[in-house]
Amino acid sequence: MSELSIDPRKTICKTCRDPSKVRTDQTQGTIVCTGCGLVLEDHCLDESREWRSFASDGVDAGSSRERADFMGAADEMTGEVAGTTIGGSDARSQKLQRVMRMADARGSQVQSESVTMAKQVQSYTIK
Known part of the structure; x- marks a missing residue:
């Protein structure tokens, strides 16, 4: 489950004043009141780690999920740990x-x- 950076004050609708109707849309990065439709927050930042699957479509590669920002991988040619060049x-x-x-x-x-x-x-x- 991803972690969105959300201001706690934005979890209560300004119009309805009902915190139970406020929902977070993880895919859009928005916080919306389902009672009145008011968008309380747009473009929330996802602070969780990013994962990518490098398996080909339709091929079961088992545990193929890897960190997209993994910096500890050694270069195959030199054996050195990756860094900025x-x-x-x-x-x-x-x-x-x-x-x-x-x-x-x-x-x-x-x-x-x-x-x-x-x-x-x-x-x-x-x-």
């Missing part, structure tokens, strides 16, 4: 790619330095 060949994108590589290298260097420092502290405290 920068494409393009203009000067700005090339500069951005260069800066990203430098930031990655600096991050690796800082991590290496902190591991070395931790080992030094550990060896000092053991003595």
